[in-house]
Amino acid sequence: MTEEGVNGLSLAEVARRLGVTPPSLYKYFPSLLSVYDALYARAARAHLDVMRAAMDESEPGLRALEAGLMASGHWCIEHRARAQLLFWRPVPSFEPSPDAFAPSVEMMELNRKGLADAVAAGELGPDGATDEAIYLVSIMIAGTLSQAMANEPDLPWGDGRFSPLFPKLMALLPAAYPPDGKPTRRSRRGQSGG
Amino acid sequence: MTEEGVNGLSLAEVARRLGVTPPSLYKYFPSLLSVYDALYARAARAHLDVMRAAMDESEPGLRALEAGLMASGHWCIEHRARAQLLFWRPVPSFEPSPDAFAPSVEMMELNRKGLADAVAAGELGPDGATDEAIYLVSIMIAGTLSQAMANEPDLPWGDGRFSPLFPKLMALLPAAYPPDGKPTRRSRRGQSGG
DNA sequence: GTCTATAGCCTGATAGAC
DNA sequence: GTCTATCAGGCTATAGAC
Numbered sequence: 001m002t003e004e005g006v007n008g009l010s011l012a013e014v015a016r017r018l019g020v021t022p023p024s025l026y027k028y029f030p031s032l033l034s035v036y037d038a039l040y041a042r043a044a045r046a047h048l049d050v051m052r053a054a055m056d057e058s059e060p061g062l063r064a065l066e067a068g069l070m071a072s073g074h075w076c077i078e079h080r081a082r083a084q085l086l087f088w089r090p091v092p093s094f095e096p097s098p099d100a101f102a103p104s105v106e107m108m109e110l111n112r113k114g115l116a117d118a119v120a121a122g123e124l125g126p127d128g129a130t131d132e133a134i135y136l137v138s139i140m141i142a143g144t145l146s147q148a149m150a151n152e153p154d155l156p157w158g159d160g161r162f163s164p165l166f167p168k169l170m171a172l173l174p175a176a177y178p179p180d181g182k183p184t185r186r187s188r189r190g191q192s193g194g
Numbered sequence: 195m196t197e198e199g200v201n202g203l204s205l206a207e208v209a210r211r212l213g214v215t216p217p218s219l220y221k222y223f224p225s226l227l228s229v230y231d232a233l234y235a236r237a238a239r240a241h242l243d244v245m246r247a248a249m250d251e252s253e254p255g256l257r258a259l260e261a262g263l264m265a266s267g268h269w270c271i272e273h274r275a276r277a278q279l280l281f282w283r284p285v286p287s288f289e290p291s292p293d294a295f296a297p298s299v300e301m302m303e304l305n306r307k308g309l310a311d312a313v314a315a316g317e318l319g320p321d322g323a324t325d326e327a328i329y330l331v332s333i334m335i336a337g338t339l340s341q342a343m344a345n346e347p348d349l350p351w352g353d354g355r356f357s358p359l360f361p362k363l364m365a366l367l368p369a370a371y372p373p374d375g376k377p378t379r380r381s382r383r384g385q386s387g388g
Numbered sequence: 389g390t391c392t393a394t395a396g397c398c399t400g401a402t403a404g405a406c
Numbered sequence: 407g408t409c410t411a412t413c414a415g416g417c418t419a420t421a422g423a424c
Contacts, residue, residue: 005286007201012417023420024390032418088344090284092199135341135355139363142344143337147329150282150336161329168370169333175369176362206399217402218408226400 001039001081006090011035033094036085041100043082048103048110050075055110061121065114066170069141073166074157076145083149087142111137118173128177136176140169195275200284205229227288230279235294237276242297242304244269249304255315259308260364263335267360268351270339277343281336305331312367322371330370334363 001009011032015022029035054071058064076083084090086104096104111134119129127133144166152160195203205226209216223229248265252258270277278284280298290298305328313323321327338360346354 003286005201005284007199007284008286010417011419020389021391022418023392026419027389088282088340089347090199090201092197092202131355132359136359136362139337139341139356139359140333141337142340143333143335146282146336146340147333153283161325162333165326165330165333168330172366172369175366204399205401214407215409216400217410220401221407 001085006081006084006088009036036091036094037097037100039082040085040094040096041103043079043086044096044100044103044107046079047072047075047083047086048107051107052110055114060117061114062118062123062170062173065111065118065137066167068110068114069137069170070157070166073141073145073148073163077148077155077157077163080149080153083145087145108134122179124174124177125179126177128173133173133177137170137173140166144169195279200275200278200282203230230285230288231291231294233276234279234288234290235297237273237280238290238294238297238301240273241266241269241277241280242301245301246304249308254311255308256312256317256364256367259305259312259331260361262304262308263331263364264351264360267335267339267342267357271342271349271351271357274343274347277339281339302328316373318368318371319373320371322367327367327371331364331367334360338363 009032011025012022014035015025018025025035029038051068051072055064055068058067076087112129115124115133115137116129118124119126124133144162148155148157148160148162152162155163157163203226205219206216208229209219212219219229223232245262245266249258249262252261270281306323309318309327309331310323312318313320318327338356342349342351342354342356346356349357351357
Protein backbone atom coordinates (compact mmCIF):
# COMPACT_ATOMS: atom_id res chain seq x y z
CA MET A 1 0.00 0.00 0.00
CA THR A 2 2.85 2.37 0.78
CA GLU A 3 4.51 1.76 -2.55
CA GLU A 4 1.56 1.50 -4.92
CA GLY A 5 -1.17 3.40 -3.13
CA VAL A 6 -3.74 1.92 -0.79
CA ASN A 7 -5.69 0.80 -3.83
CA GLY A 8 -2.68 -1.04 -5.14
CA LEU A 9 -2.77 -3.83 -2.58
CA SER A 10 -2.95 -7.19 -4.33
CA LEU A 11 -3.12 -10.69 -2.95
CA ALA A 12 -0.65 -11.84 -5.55
CA GLU A 13 1.94 -9.35 -4.31
CA VAL A 14 1.26 -10.21 -0.68
CA ALA A 15 1.79 -13.86 -1.48
CA ARG A 16 4.96 -13.05 -3.40
CA ARG A 17 6.46 -11.24 -0.42
CA LEU A 18 5.41 -13.93 2.00
CA GLY A 19 7.10 -16.50 -0.21
CA VAL A 20 3.89 -18.44 -0.79
CA THR A 21 1.46 -18.75 -3.66
CA PRO A 22 -1.79 -16.78 -3.90
CA PRO A 23 -4.17 -19.70 -3.25
CA SER A 24 -2.57 -20.26 0.15
CA LEU A 25 -3.87 -16.90 1.34
CA TYR A 26 -7.43 -18.06 0.90
CA LYS A 27 -6.94 -20.38 3.86
CA TYR A 28 -6.71 -17.22 6.01
CA PHE A 29 -8.82 -14.63 4.22
CA PRO A 30 -11.90 -15.30 2.11
CA SER A 31 -11.30 -12.33 -0.19
CA LEU A 32 -9.23 -9.27 -0.85
CA LEU A 33 -11.80 -7.06 0.84
CA SER A 34 -11.54 -9.15 4.00
CA VAL A 35 -7.81 -8.40 4.02
CA TYR A 36 -8.61 -4.70 3.87
CA ASP A 37 -11.02 -5.17 6.74
CA ALA A 38 -8.39 -6.89 8.88
CA LEU A 39 -5.89 -4.14 8.08
CA TYR A 40 -8.49 -1.52 8.95
CA ALA A 41 -9.36 -3.18 12.25
CA ARG A 42 -5.77 -3.55 13.41
CA ALA A 43 -4.83 -0.03 12.34
CA ALA A 44 -7.85 1.51 14.05
CA ARG A 45 -7.04 -0.34 17.25
CA ALA A 46 -3.35 0.62 17.20
CA HIS A 47 -4.18 4.24 16.48
CA LEU A 48 -6.72 4.38 19.28
CA ASP A 49 -4.30 2.87 21.79
CA VAL A 50 -1.60 5.40 20.93
CA MET A 51 -4.00 8.29 21.23
CA ARG A 52 -5.51 7.17 24.50
CA ALA A 53 -2.11 6.55 26.05
CA ALA A 54 -1.00 10.08 25.19
CA MET A 55 -4.17 11.57 26.64
CA ASP A 56 -3.87 9.59 29.84
CA GLU A 57 -0.40 10.98 30.43
CA SER A 58 -1.50 14.62 30.36
CA GLU A 59 -3.77 16.56 32.64
CA PRO A 60 -7.40 16.36 31.48
CA GLY A 61 -8.59 19.19 29.25
CA LEU A 62 -6.95 21.02 26.39
CA ARG A 63 -3.50 19.67 27.22
CA ALA A 64 -4.70 16.07 27.05
CA LEU A 65 -6.67 16.77 23.88
CA GLU A 66 -3.67 18.31 22.19
CA ALA A 67 -1.38 15.52 23.38
CA GLY A 68 -3.79 12.92 22.01
CA LEU A 69 -4.10 14.61 18.66
CA MET A 70 -0.35 15.13 18.41
CA ALA A 71 0.14 11.43 19.07
CA SER A 72 -2.51 10.71 16.45
CA GLY A 73 -0.66 12.87 13.94
CA HIS A 74 2.59 11.17 14.77
CA TRP A 75 1.08 7.74 14.22
CA CYS A 76 -0.60 8.75 10.98
CA ILE A 77 2.59 10.16 9.50
CA GLU A 78 4.53 7.12 10.62
CA HIS A 79 1.95 4.79 9.06
CA ARG A 80 0.81 6.81 6.09
CA ALA A 81 -0.85 4.09 4.09
CA ARG A 82 -2.79 2.71 7.02
CA ALA A 83 -3.85 6.22 8.01
CA GLN A 84 -5.20 6.78 4.52
CA LEU A 85 -7.11 3.53 4.74
CA LEU A 86 -8.62 4.72 8.02
CA PHE A 87 -9.45 8.33 7.29
CA TRP A 88 -9.70 8.82 3.55
CA ARG A 89 -11.74 6.52 1.34
CA PRO A 90 -9.21 5.35 -1.20
CA VAL A 91 -10.90 2.02 -1.96
CA PRO A 92 -14.45 2.86 -3.01
CA SER A 93 -15.59 -0.76 -2.94
CA PHE A 94 -14.40 -1.27 0.63
CA GLU A 95 -16.37 -0.30 3.69
CA PRO A 96 -15.19 -1.39 7.13
CA SER A 97 -17.31 -3.88 9.03
CA PRO A 98 -18.93 -2.63 12.26
CA ASP A 99 -16.38 -4.56 14.32
CA ALA A 100 -13.48 -2.98 12.49
CA PHE A 101 -15.08 0.44 12.79
CA ALA A 102 -15.67 0.29 16.53
CA PRO A 103 -12.35 1.86 17.60
CA SER A 104 -13.05 4.84 15.34
CA VAL A 105 -16.22 5.50 17.28
CA GLU A 106 -14.33 5.24 20.53
CA MET A 107 -11.81 7.77 19.21
CA MET A 108 -14.53 10.34 18.67
CA GLU A 109 -15.53 9.81 22.30
CA LEU A 110 -11.98 10.57 23.42
CA ASN A 111 -12.16 13.91 21.61
CA ARG A 112 -15.55 14.63 23.11
CA LYS A 113 -14.23 13.92 26.58
CA GLY A 114 -11.18 16.10 26.04
CA LEU A 115 -13.35 19.05 25.11
CA ALA A 116 -15.79 18.44 27.96
CA ASP A 117 -12.90 18.37 30.43
CA ALA A 118 -11.61 21.63 28.98
CA VAL A 119 -14.99 23.24 29.54
CA ALA A 120 -15.16 21.87 33.04
CA ALA A 121 -11.69 23.25 33.77
CA GLY A 122 -12.71 26.67 32.53
CA GLU A 123 -10.35 26.56 29.56
CA LEU A 124 -13.24 26.91 27.13
CA GLY A 125 -16.72 28.38 27.29
CA PRO A 126 -19.74 26.07 27.37
CA ASP A 127 -19.92 25.98 23.54
CA GLY A 128 -16.60 24.17 23.60
CA ALA A 129 -18.40 20.94 24.48
CA THR A 130 -20.73 20.93 21.47
CA ASP A 131 -20.58 18.71 18.42
CA GLU A 132 -19.52 21.76 16.45
CA ALA A 133 -16.36 22.06 18.53
CA ILE A 134 -15.53 18.43 17.86
CA TYR A 135 -15.89 18.99 14.13
CA LEU A 136 -13.74 22.11 14.38
CA VAL A 137 -10.97 20.19 16.12
CA SER A 138 -11.25 17.33 13.64
CA ILE A 139 -10.85 19.81 10.79
CA MET A 140 -7.68 21.12 12.40
CA ILE A 141 -6.00 17.74 12.74
CA ALA A 142 -7.28 16.46 9.39
CA GLY A 143 -6.04 19.58 7.63
CA THR A 144 -2.62 19.39 9.21
CA LEU A 145 -2.32 15.74 8.30
CA SER A 146 -3.60 15.98 4.76
CA GLN A 147 -1.30 18.88 3.96
CA ALA A 148 1.69 17.14 5.51
CA MET A 149 0.96 13.83 3.79
CA ALA A 150 0.28 15.35 0.38
CA ASN A 151 3.12 17.85 0.31
CA GLU A 152 5.83 16.41 2.55
CA PRO A 153 5.19 12.68 2.45
CA ASP A 154 8.70 11.80 3.60
CA LEU A 155 9.04 14.09 6.61
CA PRO A 156 8.30 12.84 10.13
CA TRP A 157 5.71 14.50 12.36
CA GLY A 158 7.19 17.63 13.90
CA ASP A 159 9.26 18.51 10.84
CA GLY A 160 8.26 20.45 7.77
CA ARG A 161 5.92 23.34 7.18
CA PHE A 162 2.63 21.95 8.45
CA SER A 163 2.73 19.70 11.49
CA PRO A 164 4.54 22.31 13.65
CA LEU A 165 1.53 24.59 13.11
CA PHE A 166 -0.91 22.24 14.80
CA PRO A 167 -0.33 23.58 18.35
CA LYS A 168 -0.86 27.07 16.96
CA LEU A 169 -4.24 25.97 15.66
CA MET A 170 -5.19 24.37 18.95
CA ALA A 171 -4.22 27.59 20.71
CA LEU A 172 -7.02 29.30 18.75
CA LEU A 173 -9.72 27.22 20.40
CA PRO A 174 -10.16 29.59 23.37
CA ALA A 175 -10.67 32.39 20.83
CA ALA A 176 -13.44 30.37 19.20
CA TYR A 177 -15.06 29.40 22.50
CA PRO A 178 -14.03 32.06 25.00
CA PRO A 179 -14.09 30.90 28.61
CA ASP A 180 -15.88 34.05 29.75
CA GLY A 181 -18.71 33.44 27.37
CA LYS A 182 -18.07 36.55 25.32
CA PRO A 183 -18.96 36.34 21.61
CA THR A 184 -16.34 34.89 19.35
CA ARG A 185 -14.12 37.24 17.42
CA ARG A 186 -11.15 38.63 19.16
CA SER A 187 -13.25 39.32 22.18
CA ARG A 188 -12.34 42.75 23.45
CA ARG A 189 -8.92 43.72 24.58
CA GLY A 190 -9.21 41.61 27.74
CA GLN A 191 -7.20 38.58 28.74
CA SER A 192 -3.94 40.47 28.59
CA GLY A 193 -4.84 43.30 30.86
CA GLY A 194 -3.36 42.04 34.07
CA MET B 195 -12.51 8.25 -11.35
CA THR B 196 -15.63 9.19 -9.41
CA GLU B 197 -16.93 5.65 -9.47
CA GLU B 198 -13.79 3.58 -9.03
CA GLY B 199 -11.39 5.97 -7.33
CA VAL B 200 -8.92 8.22 -9.07
CA ASN B 201 -6.61 5.25 -9.42
CA GLY B 202 -9.33 3.32 -11.17
CA LEU B 203 -9.20 5.27 -14.40
CA SER B 204 -8.58 2.92 -17.32
CA LEU B 205 -8.20 3.61 -21.01
CA ALA B 206 -10.37 0.64 -21.79
CA GLU B 207 -13.25 2.10 -19.81
CA VAL B 208 -12.74 5.54 -21.32
CA ALA B 209 -12.88 4.00 -24.77
CA ARG B 210 -15.96 2.01 -23.84
CA ARG B 211 -17.84 5.12 -22.77
CA LEU B 212 -16.72 7.07 -25.80
CA GLY B 213 -17.98 4.29 -28.02
CA VAL B 214 -14.57 3.65 -29.56
CA THR B 215 -11.92 0.98 -29.13
CA PRO B 216 -8.86 1.39 -26.90
CA PRO B 217 -6.27 1.70 -29.70
CA SER B 218 -8.07 4.78 -31.03
CA LEU B 219 -7.19 6.69 -27.88
CA TYR B 220 -3.51 6.36 -28.67
CA LYS B 221 -4.01 8.77 -31.56
CA TYR B 222 -4.70 11.45 -28.93
CA PHE B 223 -2.70 10.40 -25.87
CA PRO B 224 0.59 8.51 -25.87
CA SER B 225 -0.09 6.79 -22.54
CA LEU B 226 -2.41 6.54 -19.57
CA LEU B 227 -0.20 8.89 -17.57
CA SER B 228 -0.52 11.53 -20.25
CA VAL B 229 -4.29 11.32 -19.82
CA TYR B 230 -3.85 11.98 -16.11
CA ASP B 231 -1.65 14.93 -16.97
CA ALA B 232 -4.27 16.41 -19.28
CA LEU B 233 -6.94 15.92 -16.64
CA TYR B 234 -4.69 17.55 -14.07
CA ALA B 235 -3.93 20.53 -16.28
CA ARG B 236 -7.57 21.22 -17.15
CA ALA B 237 -8.73 20.78 -13.56
CA ALA B 238 -6.01 23.05 -12.18
CA ARG B 239 -6.92 25.73 -14.70
CA ALA B 240 -10.66 25.49 -14.03
CA HIS B 241 -10.12 25.57 -10.27
CA LEU B 242 -7.84 28.60 -10.51
CA ASP B 243 -10.31 30.50 -12.70
CA VAL B 244 -13.15 29.89 -10.25
CA MET B 245 -11.07 30.99 -7.31
CA ARG B 246 -9.74 34.10 -8.96
CA ALA B 247 -13.18 35.17 -10.14
CA ALA B 248 -14.52 34.90 -6.61
CA MET B 249 -11.66 36.92 -5.20
CA ASP B 250 -12.03 39.63 -7.82
CA GLU B 251 -15.64 40.14 -6.84
CA SER B 252 -14.89 40.89 -3.19
CA GLU B 253 -12.98 43.71 -1.61
CA PRO B 254 -9.28 42.90 -1.27
CA GLY B 255 -8.18 41.39 2.02
CA LEU B 256 -9.76 38.81 4.29
CA ARG B 257 -13.11 39.03 2.51
CA ALA B 258 -11.58 38.26 -0.86
CA LEU B 259 -9.45 35.49 0.61
CA GLU B 260 -12.45 33.86 2.25
CA ALA B 261 -14.53 34.25 -0.91
CA GLY B 262 -11.79 32.65 -2.98
CA LEU B 263 -11.37 29.73 -0.62
CA MET B 264 -15.12 29.23 -0.35
CA ALA B 265 -15.30 29.09 -4.13
CA SER B 266 -12.40 26.65 -4.09
CA GLY B 267 -14.23 24.45 -1.61
CA HIS B 268 -17.36 24.60 -3.69
CA TRP B 269 -15.49 23.55 -6.81
CA CYS B 270 -13.66 20.74 -5.03
CA ILE B 271 -16.83 19.27 -3.58
CA GLU B 272 -18.56 19.57 -6.93
CA HIS B 273 -15.65 17.83 -8.69
CA ARG B 274 -14.45 15.45 -6.02
CA ALA B 275 -12.38 13.13 -8.15
CA ARG B 276 -10.58 15.93 -9.95
CA ALA B 277 -9.94 17.68 -6.65
CA GLN B 278 -8.36 14.51 -5.30
CA LEU B 279 -6.18 14.28 -8.37
CA LEU B 280 -5.06 17.88 -7.77
CA PHE B 281 -4.53 17.95 -4.04
CA TRP B 282 -3.99 14.42 -2.76
CA ARG B 283 -1.58 12.00 -4.42
CA PRO B 284 -3.79 9.05 -5.23
CA VAL B 285 -1.74 7.84 -8.21
CA PRO B 286 1.80 7.29 -6.91
CA SER B 287 3.29 6.80 -10.36
CA PHE B 288 1.86 10.07 -11.67
CA GLU B 289 3.45 13.44 -11.20
CA PRO B 290 2.11 16.46 -13.06
CA SER B 291 4.28 18.06 -15.70
CA PRO B 292 5.52 21.60 -15.01
CA ASP B 293 2.99 22.97 -17.51
CA ALA B 294 0.12 21.21 -15.81
CA PHE B 295 1.34 22.31 -12.41
CA ALA B 296 1.66 26.01 -13.27
CA PRO B 297 -1.88 27.02 -12.21
CA SER B 298 -1.29 25.46 -8.78
CA VAL B 299 1.65 27.80 -8.27
CA GLU B 300 -0.49 30.72 -9.34
CA MET B 301 -3.12 29.68 -6.81
CA MET B 302 -0.62 29.93 -3.97
CA GLU B 303 0.13 33.45 -5.16
CA LEU B 304 -3.54 34.34 -4.91
CA ASN B 305 -3.54 33.25 -1.29
CA ARG B 306 -0.36 35.17 -0.62
CA LYS B 307 -1.88 38.30 -2.12
CA GLY B 308 -5.08 37.90 -0.12
CA LEU B 309 -3.13 37.79 3.11
CA ALA B 310 -0.86 40.67 2.10
CA ASP B 311 -3.92 42.79 1.33
CA ALA B 312 -5.38 41.91 4.69
CA VAL B 313 -2.24 43.09 6.41
CA ALA B 314 -2.20 46.27 4.35
CA ALA B 315 -5.82 46.91 5.28
CA GLY B 316 -5.04 46.48 8.97
CA GLU B 317 -7.14 43.34 9.28
CA LEU B 318 -4.12 41.31 10.35
CA GLY B 319 -0.81 42.08 12.00
CA PRO B 320 2.40 41.96 9.97
CA ASP B 321 2.87 38.25 10.70
CA GLY B 322 -0.26 37.65 8.65
CA ALA B 323 1.77 38.05 5.47
CA THR B 324 4.31 35.33 6.25
CA ASP B 325 4.61 31.89 4.71
CA GLU B 326 3.42 30.47 8.00
CA ALA B 327 0.11 32.26 7.63
CA ILE B 328 -0.32 30.82 4.15
CA TYR B 329 0.26 27.32 5.50
CA LEU B 330 -2.18 27.96 8.33
CA VAL B 331 -4.88 29.02 5.88
CA SER B 332 -4.13 26.06 3.63
CA ILE B 333 -4.55 23.73 6.59
CA MET B 334 -7.95 25.26 7.30
CA ILE B 335 -9.31 24.76 3.80
CA ALA B 336 -7.66 21.36 3.36
CA GLY B 337 -9.06 20.14 6.66
CA THR B 338 -12.56 21.32 5.88
CA LEU B 339 -12.43 19.67 2.47
CA SER B 340 -10.91 16.39 3.54
CA GLN B 341 -13.40 15.96 6.36
CA ALA B 342 -16.32 16.84 4.10
CA MET B 343 -15.14 14.58 1.29
CA ALA B 344 -14.34 11.61 3.52
CA ASN B 345 -17.40 11.75 5.75
CA GLU B 346 -20.11 13.41 3.67
CA PRO B 347 -19.12 12.63 0.12
CA ASP B 348 -22.59 13.24 -1.26
CA LEU B 349 -23.39 16.59 0.33
CA PRO B 350 -22.82 19.86 -1.55
CA TRP B 351 -20.60 22.60 -0.18
CA GLY B 352 -22.49 24.58 2.43
CA ASP B 353 -24.38 21.57 3.75
CA GLY B 354 -23.32 19.07 6.36
CA ARG B 355 -21.24 19.30 9.48
CA PHE B 356 -17.95 20.58 8.11
CA SER B 357 -18.07 23.09 5.28
CA PRO B 358 -20.29 25.54 7.25
CA LEU B 359 -17.48 25.74 9.81
CA PHE B 360 -14.97 27.17 7.38
CA PRO B 361 -15.94 30.82 7.91
CA LYS B 362 -15.64 30.22 11.63
CA LEU B 363 -12.07 29.06 11.10
CA MET B 364 -11.24 32.05 8.93
CA ALA B 365 -12.64 34.31 11.65
CA LEU B 366 -9.89 33.02 13.93
CA LEU B 367 -7.13 34.47 11.77
CA PRO B 368 -7.13 37.86 13.51
CA ALA B 369 -6.69 36.02 16.80
CA ALA B 370 -3.63 34.28 15.39
CA TYR B 371 -2.19 37.46 13.87
CA PRO B 372 -3.64 40.34 15.88
CA PRO B 373 -3.74 43.62 13.94
CA ASP B 374 -2.46 45.67 16.86
CA GLY B 375 0.69 43.66 17.04
CA LYS B 376 -0.14 42.18 20.42
CA PRO B 377 1.14 38.64 20.88
CA THR B 378 -1.39 35.87 20.48
CA ARG B 379 -3.80 35.74 23.37
CA ARG B 380 -2.68 33.83 26.42
CA SER B 381 0.77 33.42 24.95
CA ARG B 382 2.54 36.21 26.79
CA ARG B 383 1.36 37.06 30.22
CA GLY B 384 -0.39 33.73 30.47
CA GLN B 385 -3.94 32.93 31.44
CA SER B 386 -3.44 33.90 35.04
CA GLY B 387 -2.62 37.48 34.22
CA GLY B 388 -6.08 38.68 33.32
C1' DG C 389 -1.76 -26.04 4.82
C1' DT C 390 0.81 -25.98 0.86
C1' DC C 391 1.06 -26.72 -3.87
C1' DT C 392 -0.14 -26.98 -9.44
C1' DA C 393 -3.23 -25.82 -12.76
C1' DT C 394 -6.58 -23.11 -14.53
C1' DA C 395 -10.76 -20.31 -15.36
C1' DG C 396 -12.13 -15.90 -16.49
C1' DC C 397 -11.53 -11.61 -16.21
C1' DC C 398 -8.97 -7.20 -16.59
C1' DT C 399 -5.22 -3.94 -18.20
C1' DG C 400 -1.74 -0.97 -21.34
C1' DA C 401 0.12 -0.98 -25.49
C1' DT C 402 1.44 -2.19 -30.51
C1' DA C 403 1.07 -3.82 -35.56
C1' DG C 404 -1.03 -3.21 -39.48
C1' DA C 405 -5.38 -3.29 -42.60
C1' DC C 406 -8.69 -0.07 -44.36
C1' DG D 407 -8.72 8.12 -37.66
C1' DT D 408 -10.97 4.03 -37.00
C1' DC D 409 -10.82 -0.73 -36.78
C1' DT D 410 -9.29 -6.11 -35.85
C1' DA D 411 -6.08 -8.90 -33.87
C1' DT D 412 -2.81 -9.65 -30.64
C1' DC D 413 0.91 -9.52 -27.15
C1' DA D 414 2.30 -9.84 -22.61
C1' DG D 415 1.14 -9.35 -18.48
C1' DG D 416 -1.69 -8.48 -14.34
C1' DC D 417 -5.45 -9.84 -11.16
C1' DT D 418 -9.13 -12.65 -7.98
C1' DA D 419 -10.67 -16.82 -7.12
C1' DT D 420 -11.53 -21.96 -7.39
C1' DA D 421 -10.63 -27.11 -7.96
C1' DG D 422 -8.26 -30.62 -6.45
C1' DA D 423 -3.73 -33.30 -5.63
C1' DC D 424 -0.55 -34.12 -1.92
